[in-house]
Amino acid sequence: MGLTLSVSELKKSYGGTVVLDGCSYRFEGGGVYAIMGPNGSGKSTFLRLCALIEKPDSGKADFIEEGVVIEHGLALMRRITLLLPSVGVFNTTVYENIAYGLKLRKVNKAEIEHRVLNAAEMVGLKDKLRRRAVTLSSGETQRMGLARALVISPSVLFLDEPTAAVDAKNSKAIEEIIQNIRHTLKATIILSTHDAGLAERAADTILTLRDGRATAL
Amino acid sequence: MDLIVEGLRKAFLLIFSLDAGLMGIVLLSLRVSLTALLIGTALGVPTGALICLKEKFPLRHLALNILNTAMGLPPVVVGLFLYLLLSRRGPLGALGLLYTASAMIIAQSILAFPIVASLSYAAISAVPPLIRQAAMTLGAAPFQTTMAIVREARYAILAAVMAAFGRLSAEVGAVLIVGGNIAGRTRVITSAIVLETDKGDFSEAIALGVVLLSISLCVNIALYFFSRRGRATGYLWA
Numbered sequence: 001m002g003l004t005l006s007v008s009e010l011k012k013s014y015g016g017t018v019v020l021d022g023c024s025y026r027f028e029g030g031g032v033y034a035i036m037g038p039n040g041s042g043k044s045t046f047l048r049l050c051a052l053i054e055k056p057d058s059g060k061a062d063f064i065e066e067g068v069v070i071e072h073g074l075a076l077m078r079r080i081t082l083l084l085p086s087v088g089v090f091n092t093t094v095y096e097n098i099a100y101g102l103k104l105r106k107v108n109k110a111e112i113e114h115r116v117l118n119a120a121e122m123v124g125l126k127d128k129l130r131r132r133a134v135t136l137s138s139g140e141t142q143r144m145g146l147a148r149a150l151v152i153s154p155s156v157l158f159l160d161e162p163t164a165a166v167d168a169k170n171s172k173a174i175e176e177i178i179q180n181i182r183h184t185l186k187a188t189i190i191l192s193t194h195d196a197g198l199a200e201r202a203a204d205t206i207l208t209l210r211d212g213r214a215t216a217l
Numbered sequence: 218m219d220l221i222v223e224g225l226r227k228a229f230l231l232i233f234s235l236d237a238g239l240m241g242i243v244l245l246s247l248r249v250s251l252t253a254l255l256i257g258t259a260l261g262v263p264t265g266a267l268i269c270l271k272e273k274f275p276l277r278h279l280a281l282n283i284l285n286t287a288m289g290l291p292p293v294v295v296g297l298f299l300y301l302l303l304s305r306r307g308p309l310g311a312l313g314l315l316y317t318a319s320a321m322i323i324a325q326s327i328l329a330f331p332i333v334a335s336l337s338y339a340a341i342s343a344v345p346p347l348i349r350q351a352a353m354t355l356g357a358a359p360f361q362t363t364m365a366i367v368r369e370a371r372y373a374i375l376a377a378v379m380a381a382f383g384r385l386s387a388e389v390g391a392v393l394i395v396g397g398n399i400a401g402r403t404r405v406i407t408s409a410i411v412l413e414t415d416k417g418d419f420s421e422a423i424a425l426g427v428v429l430l431s432i433s434l435c436v437n438i439a440l441y442f443f444s445r446r447g448r449a450t451g452y453l454w455a
């Protein structure tokens with residue numbers, strides 16, 4: 001079940017340039033949210049801070065389960081994941097890429113295989129599992145990134161422009177996968193996008209990021 | 218000219234008859250250089266990774282400059298330095314290691330270490346930052362993240378190890394000084410070539426030279442293979 005994410009007064013600047021200026025918002029567990037905003041408005045920064053792979057200058061991101069704030073640490077990191085706009089592809093097979101998060105979690109081999117096959121099926125890469133991942137097209141790479149993220153059954157899934165570098169057909173497929181994840185995992189999903197149509201169709205709530213703050217439409 | 222032709226003829230006879238003396242020398246060479254390579258790698262790869270990946274590594278540039286300088290250490294200087302340490306009156310003289318295979322292994326480990334460390338550093342720093350981020354987003358603990366990055370550099374690191382092996386198998390200065398070129402105990406390919414050439418026994422010297430060249434050739438073919446594997450992905454080979 002998705003965790004609630006309560007962001008309060010997040011601030012971040014890079015070398016004097018203020019990107020986030022006291023950004024606050026509460027993302028309810030199980031909801032799907034789309035963040036929009038012009039280039040450079042800080043969407044990616046916001047997602048990196050929320051996914052806890054970068055530290056804010058001040059402010060905090062609290063993950064809440066049944067009213068209790070979960071302490072930051074590896075255990076929490078393993079319940080959330082962020083799909084970056086350019087997927088960092090490991091130089092190995094598609095199978096090993098998707099299995100990576102499960103191996104980290106010391107999941108047993110039979111279950112890894114089962115879950116990787118399921119995830120690959122979901123994103124339409126079942127026949128490409130033995131391929132070297134670096135040879136995939138960008139649309140396929142994006143779908144592999146999605147499989148790699150969803151295979152670990154995250155409670156919160158952050159997606160940074162999941163459909164940016166892909167054609168209409170792949171974009172449609174990715175949109176369906178997101179809907180699918182929503183129903184099967186019941187995860188909280190927070191995505192950034194420039195595609196108003198996608199935001200409209202996929203999300204319950206659309207936020208805009210402007211002047212370092214988030215506001216709901 | 219006759220000397221060379223005659224030398225080559227005898228050399229191939231020695232090689233293909235698997236001459237016991239020759240084989241002993243070749244096997245000792247491989248044992249010394251491969252053991253030293255193993256030690257140099259076990260210490261060098263973590264050192265390169267640490268310098269590259271540890272945030273706020275103290276004096277990173279100084280450490281890199283020292284390693285890069287040490288990559289070109291003249292083997293005779295290493296040999297001399299180690300000789301002074303290990304000689305009977307030296308600080309480590311009590312260990313009784315001078316003129317043993319162990320002394321040669323230590324000398325070659327010292328030669329291998331900076332090569333492996335420095336080239337591993339270069340290999341690991343060529344891994345794009347995206348890999349670290351990807352590992353972190355998928356739930357990797359700090360050490361697992363480091364391992365993911367090092368694993369991405371594996372072909373370039375293998376190439377670094379092969380390069381170090383090339384240097385070890387070809388060097389004579391250090392092993393000659395600390396090994397003493399004792400027949401059956403510390404005589405390796407390169408030191409034997411020096412001796413046989415001095416004695417004028419060219420066939421034995423040429424046979425050993427041919428074996429050494431074959432080893433180099435194999436190493437270079439392997440190097441080429443690994444560097445190509447790395448390059449195929451666009452970034453693994455710096």
Ligand SMILES: Nc1ncnc2c1ncn2[C@@H]1O[C@H](COP(=O)(O)OP(=O)(O)OP(=O)(O)O)[C@@H](O)[C@H]1O
Binds near residue numbers: 037
């Ligand atoms: N690591 C960094 N170092 C310096 N500046 C950065 C860094 N990351 C982001 N920035 C700056 O912060 C601002 C916000 O960047 P961010 O990538 O968060 O925007 P975005 O909304 O995702 O833009 P886009 O729609 O183009 O993806 C930009 O001006 C960018 O140059």
Ligand SMILES: [Mg+2]
Binds near residue numbers: 043044160161
């Ligand atoms: Mg962005």
